[in-house]
Amino acid sequence: MISAILVMAGIGLVLGGVLGWASIRYRVQDDPLVEKIDAILPQTQCGQCGFPGCKPYAEAISKGEADINLCPPGGNDGVKRLAELLGVEPKPLGAGMEPKPKAVAVIDENTCIGCTLCIQACPVDAILGAAKQMHSIIAEQCTGCELCLPPCPVDCISMQVIREDVATWKWRYPMHMMKRAA
Amino acid sequence: MSRKLFPFNGGVHPDGHKEASNATPIRAMPLLPRYVVPLRQHIGVPARPLVRAGERVARGQMIGAAEGYVSTAAHAPTSGTVLAVEPRAVPHPSGLFDLCVVIEADGEDRAVELQPLDWRNLDASALRNRIRDLGLAGLGGAVFPSYIKLNPGAQAIHTLILNGAECEPWITCDDRLMRERAAEIVLGAEIMRHALGCASVLFGVEDNKPEALAALRAAAPADMEVVSVPTLYPSGGGKQLTYLLTGVETPTGGRSTDVGIQVFNVGTAYSLYRAVCLGEPLLSRVVTVTGHVAEPGNFEARIGTPLADLLAAAGGALPGAVGEIIGGPMMGFDLLDRVAPVTKSVNCLLVKDPRLFPARPAALPCIRCGACARACPADLQPFEMYWFSRAKDFGKAQSYDLFDCIECGCCAYVCPSHIPLVDFFRYAKSEIWERERDKREADQARRRHEFKEFRLEREKKEKAEKFAKAAEKQKATAGTEAADPEEARKKAILQGALERARLAKEGVTPKNTDNLPAAVEKEIAEIDARRAQAETRPESGESTP
Ligand code: SF4
Ligand code: SF4
Ligand code: SF4
Ligand code: SF4
Numbered sequence: 121m122i123s124a125i126l127v128m129a130g131i132g133l134v135l136g137g138v139l140g141w142a143s144i145r146y147r148v149q150d151d152p153l154v155e156k157i158d159a160i161l162p163q164t165q166c167g168q169c170g171f172p173g174c175k176p177y178a179e180a181i182s183k184g185e186a187d188i189n190l191c192p193p194g195g196n197d198g199v200k201r202l203a204e205l206l207g208v209e210p211k212p213l214g215a216g217m218e219p220k221p222k223a224v225a226v227i228d229e230n231t232c233i234g235c236t237l238c239i240q241a242c243p244v245d246a247i248l249g250a251a252k253q254m255h256s257i258i259a260e261q262c263t264g265c266e267l268c269l270p271p272c273p274v275d276c277i278s279m280q281v282i283r284e285d286v287a288t289w290k291w292r293y294p295m296h297m298m299k300r301a302a
Numbered sequence: 303m304s305r306k307l308f309p310f311n312g313g314v315h316p317d318g319h320k321e322a323s324n325a326t327p328i329r330a331m332p333l334l335p336r337y338v339v340p341l342r343q344h345i346g347v348p349a350r351p352l353v354r355a356g357e358r359v360a361r362g363q364m365i366g367a368a369e370g371y372v373s374t375a376a377h378a379p380t381s382g383t384v385l386a387v388e389p390r391a392v393p394h395p396s397g398l399f400d401l402c403v404v405i406e407a408d409g410e411d412r413a414v415e416l417q418p419l420d421w422r423n424l425d426a427s428a429l430r431n432r433i434r435d436l437g438l439a440g441l442g443g444a445v446f447p448s449y450i451k452l453n454p455g456a457q458a459i460h461t462l463i464l465n466g467a468e469c470e471p472w473i474t475c476d477d478r479l480m481r482e483r484a485a486e487i488v489l490g491a492e493i494m495r496h497a498l499g500c501a502s503v504l505f506g507v508e509d510n511k512p513e514a515l516a517a518l519r520a521a522a523p524a525d526m527e528v529v530s531v532p533t534l535y536p537s538g539g540g541k542q543l544t545y546l547l548t549g550v551e552t553p554t555g556g557r558s559t560d561v562g563i564q565v566f567n568v569g570t571a572y573s574l575y576r577a578v579c580l581g582e583p584l585l586s587r588v589v590t591v592t593g594h595v596a597e598p599g600n601f602e603a604r605i606g607t608p609l610a611d612l613l614a615a616a617g618g619a620l621p622g623a624v625g626e627i628i629g630g631p632m633m634g635f636d637l638l639d640r641v642a643p644v645t646k647s648v649n650c651l652l653v654k655d656p657r658l659f660p661a662r663p664a665a666l667p668c669i670r671c672g673a674c675a676r677a678c679p680a681d682l683q684p685f686e687m688y689w690f691s692r693a694k695d696f697g698k699a700q701s702y703d704l705f706d707c708i709e710c711g712c713c714a715y716v717c718p719s720h721i722p723l724v725d726f727f728r729y730a731k732s733e734i735w736e737r738e739r740d741k742r743e744a745d746q747a748r749r750r751h752e753f754k755e756f757r758l759e760r761e762k763k764e765k766a767e768k769f770a771k772a773a774e775k776q777k778a779t780a781g782t783e784a785a786d787p788e789e790a791r792k793k794a795i796l797q798g799a800l801e802r803a804r805l806a807k808e809g810v811t812p813k814n815t816d817n818l819p820a821a822v823e824k825e826i827a828e829i830d831a832r833r834a835q836a837e838t839r840p841e842s843g844e845s846t847p
Contacts, residue, residue, distance in 0.1 A: 162740070163747035173751065244750040263747045286342060288739070289396040290732035294725035 153182045160201045164193045165243035166265035168217070173243065181206075192217040193264075223279040224262040225269070229254050231276035238268035238277060305529050308549035310542045312679040313534040314712045316471045316632065318510060319658075323592040324474035326599045328482060331615055333411055337379045337606030339365065340392045340402045343645040344439040345446050346372030353403060357384045361413040362583050365403045368434050374447040375437040377583040378405055379604035381412040390641075393609070393628045393648055397638035405606070416581035426452075426497050429578070436577040437584040437646075442538075442567030443629065445647040448574065451564060452497040459500045459564045463547060464491055466507040466514065466568040467531060467538030470630030473650040475588040476568050478600045480507065480514035483572055484521035490571030491526065493578050498564055505568070506543045508533045535632065536710040540565045542679050554706055569649075589644055591616035594623045594655035603644045609651055610640040619653045627652040631659070632711040666719035674713035674723060680706050684713035684723050691730035696737070699730050707731075 157178035164174070169190040171177040180186035181202070188202040189211050196213055203210035213219070227238075227247075234252040239245075246262040249255030257268075257277075269277050284290075342348035349366030353359060359378040366376035385406050389399035421429055430449040438448035442465060464487070468476040480487060495503055503526040507515050510533040518528045531537050531546055541552040543565065550561050558565055569587065576582045585604055589612060592598040596617025603612055609626075613619060619626075627634040629650055637651070674684035683702055690699035707727050714723040 158748070161744075163744040163751065165747065165751050174748070243754060244747050245754050246750070261746065261750060263743075284396075284398070286392065286394050286396060286398050286400045288736070289394075289398055290736055291395070291725070291728040293729055294722050 151179075151182060154178045156205055157181050157202065160194070160198060160205065161191060162193045162198065162263075164263040164265045166193060166263070166267060168192050187211075187214070189213050190217070192219045195219040221281045223264045223281045224259045225257050225264070225266070225277050226259075226280045227255050227257055228276040228278070229256065231274050233274055235273055237271040237273065241267045241271045243267060305527065305547070306549075307529075307531060307547070308545055309532070309534075310537075310545050310679050311681055312677045312712060313536065313542075314677055314715050315533075316535055316715065318533070319472045319592070320474050320477065320510060322472065323590050323598040323600060324477050328478050328588055328600045328602050329615070330602050331604065331607060331612070333380060333407060333409065334604075334607060334611050335407055336385075336608070337405045337407065337604060338390050338402045338608060338641075338643040339376055339379065339405065339606040340390070340400055340643065340645055341366040341376055342392075342400050343376065343445060343605070343647065344372075344374050345444065346370070346374075348401065349373060349376045351387050351401070351403060353384045353387065355384050355386050358382070358408075359384060359405060361411055362416065362585060363414050364435065364437075364583070365405075368447070372447060372450065373434075374439050374449070375435050375583070376403070377437055377585055377605075378403075379585050379606045380405065380407045381410050382407040391639040393637060393642040393645060395635040395638075402643070418581040419578045421493050421496060421578045426499070429493075429497055433574070433577060436582075438570065438574060438577055439584070439646050440567055441569035441573060441587055441646060441649070443633070443647060443649065445645075448566075448570060451559075451566065452494065454498050454500075454564075455559070457559055457562060459498045459559065460562045461502045461504065461548060461564075462491065462494055462498060462500050463544060463558075463563060463565045464503070464505045464568050464571055465538055465540070465543055465565055466505055466511075466518070467543055468511070469508060469533070469535045469538035470632055470634075470650075471535075472592050472652050473590050473630050474592070475590045475600050475649050477511045477514050479572055479588050480511070480568055481517050484514075484517035486575045487518070487568050487571045488521045488523070488526065489579060490573070490575035491566075493574055494564075494566060494571065500564070503527070504529055504547050506531050506537070506547050508537060535712065536679055536708070539679060539708050539710060541708070554703055584646060587644070587646060587649075589648055590650040591653075592650065593626075593653035593658070594620045595653050596620060605644060605646060607644040608641050609637065609644065609648075612644060612651060613640065613653070620655070622655055623653045624656050624659065625654050627654060632715070633709060662722065663720045665721045668719055668721060671718060673716045673718060677712040677716040679710060679712060680708055682707055684727075687730070688721060688723050688726050691726040694733070696730055696734050700734060704730060704734075 154175070158175055161174040161178055167173065169177045169186070171180060171186070177186060177191065181188060188206065188208070189199045191198055192213060199213060200210045232254050234249060234254060236249065236251050236255075238255060239247045239249060243265060244261055244263055246258050247255055247268065248258060264279065266279060269279070341351060347370040350369040351366055353365045359365060360381045361378055363378045364375050365378050365384075368375050382405050385404040387401065387403050390402040390404065391397070392400045392402065394400070419429065419432060430452055433452065434447065434449040439445040440448060440451070466476050466480050468474070491503055505518055505522065505526065505528040507518065507528065507530060509515070509530045515528060515530050522528050529547055531543070536542055537546055540558055544558045544563050545551055548563065550563060552558050553560055573584050573587070577584065586602050587605065588600050589603045590600050591612060595613065598616060601612060601615055613626075626637040626640070628637050628648055629635065629652075631652065634650070634652065668685055668688065670685055672685070675682070678684055687699050687702045687704050687707070690696070690702070691704075704727060709724050709727060711724050714721065717723060
């Protein structure tokens with residue numbers, strides 16, 4: 121048990137180190153507008169906008185090559201914030217782009233054959249596993265992009281909607297009657 | 303006694319209704335057949351369950367362990383059997399279920415062995431760890447884990463304030479506790495002083511509680527000061543009481559510890575005394591049951607007592623009751639399910655009747671009269687925050703220091719247009735919190751995505767280098783001999799192997815596919831099509847089928 125914890129902690133440290141190093145070493149001097157747009161996009165990396173990820177979409181917007189209402193996970197709120205940033209009129213999301221409720225992918229561990237195809241598809245490395253081993257998804261890191269669903273040869277990945285709990289519950293918009301002043 | 307006070311701005315004088323419940327001594331509750339102990343009773347990370355259904359537990363046994371830094375433990379209120387560890391109704395404005403340990407009492411009320419602590423000779427950090435495992439959390443309402451608040455940290459604490467103001471109307475649990483158990487509260491304050499290493503100790507009690515003031519004065523040593531403060535809601539707010547007693551203002555967005563002052567509720571001091579001097583975990587608290595009930599009063603209720611049982615102990619609601627509030631009328635929330643239990647944060651169960659709690663009249667437009675700003679004890683401009691919260695312009699609402707709002711309800715209390723201002727502030731705050739959560743998650747996803755791209759890039763480079771090296775080596779050994787035919791042969795073999803693997807994979811068809819209903823046939827066809835599509839996707843550089 122102790123050794124397992126130590127090994128995991130060691131791996132965590134090493135990966136963290138690599139991450140930190142990489143973020144400094146490979147920092148790209150980006151266009152500040154692209155950065156700002158990218159900061160508004162939800163980073164789901166799902167490609168529903170027609171681009172291979174949020175950053176490419178941000179680049180396309182900054183060049184005026186793409187409209188601002190193509191990201192369903194960002195929702196109308198995201199469109200509004202993009203419009204504010206770019207100083208244009210907000211518009212509704214594109215047709216057929218209603219945002220779905222937030223979800224995470226879950227692997228049916230009895231069916232998984234350990235083919236690693238989903239690992240390669242996952243844009244944020246949220247899937248753990250090795251060849252011929254059962255895989256599992258780290259729920260906190262899954263963005264719900266659904267990119268791991270089509271490659272799975274045995275269809276063992278499904279999306280589970282995240283239900284709100286006491287910690288994430290939000291006070292609702294107060295529904296109060298506004299009486300007209302007579 | 304003649305301490306100079308520093309009145310805060312604003313505040314209101316709602317009817318106290320204290321006499322409804324403060325005349326009778328604290329009553330003990332009978333042992334109940336069943337208790338439901340939530341694992342999330344405090345601010346922070348819920349406790350991690352330590353027991354499973356079917357296990358036997360004893361009173362005081364830890365059933366949930368503190369998990370992470372901001373967390374504290376939970377304990378069995380009596381001996382018995384764990385019926386379930388599952389989501390149950392909890393006292394929360396959402397009405398959502400949360401993870402609870404359900405315990406069926408065996409009637410013996412057998413306790414684990416308690417270990418009193420020799421706190422005067424215990425170093426502060428060991429003391430704090432014990433306090434964390436004894437489940438201590440602030441009983442004044444915020445339920446912040448006490449062991450963290452007892453850690454002076456970087457900023458030395460010079461003054462400890464014990465909050466016995468109890469400014470909310472109707473609630474009298476602290477009043478009764480101070481009257482009946484002042485000596486124990488003072489001992490608890492001694493322990494706090496020891497842990498914090500501070501010099502000065504002040505008790506702040508509203509002057510509508512003369513008996514409590516007298517009892518504390520009789521119990522407190524000469525180096526602790528018991529201060530009577532004018533009755534004005536919300537003098538029991540942490541920042542308000544701090545200013546009132548010391549004249550020190552808590553900075554915007556900060557805590558009183560930033561200015562060297564720590565505030566604890568008197569009930570927490572009492573529980574700390576029990577935890578340290580008797581070794582007893584936080585197993586019970588005093589709860590006021592008042593309003594439209596047969597025998598209002600205060601009860602020593604075990605944590606996990608279903609509120610329906612608590613209500614029954616007070617003789618039940620009188621006919622015509624129209625629901626209950628958890629907490630007081632100013633800051634409380636409506637109880638949605640009476641099976642929810644008493645938790646560390648439940649200080650009052652207030653039964654409403656239509657006469658004293660009429661339905662809120664319909665709101666009128668804001669006339670910008672400024673009454674709310676004059677009443678606000680946090681010196682905010684509620685009408686501005688309301689305007690922007692209503693328009694969902696959260697950035698602007700925040701720029702008016704929305705997060706300094708203590709949700710005391712003074713603004714809504716005085717608003718001539720009956721606007722439920724606090725509801726808007728709570729709404730705006732939780733929207734902002736969610737955005738911050740989303741932002742954190744997005745940032746994490748961005749970092750992970752960038753790292754994955756970096757990793758792929760690196761792997762590609764490494765492979766290319768390896769290939770280049772191998773090719774060079776081959777060239778060196780093979781000399782001038784043309785590598786082309788050899789290369790082509792190898793490629794063909796590789797291609798053949800890949801093709802065979804692909805066919806083999808396609809060949810894996812389930813055996814029982816005869817005589818299937820049309821719908822299933824169709825589904826299979828769809829899945830196959832999807833697979834074929836997935837297979838022809840350009841990526842998948844180096845799959846290991
Ligand atoms: S649709 Fe939105 S979340 Fe998905 S990749 Fe495009 S910008 Fe990112
Ligand atoms: S696990 Fe699947 S759904 Fe989740 S982020 Fe990875 S690819 Fe997307
Ligand atoms: S008290 Fe009510 S009406 Fe007056 S300014 Fe404030 S919100 Fe507007
Ligand atoms: S609820 Fe907030 S805004 Fe209203 S009076 Fe209290 S602190 Fe001020």
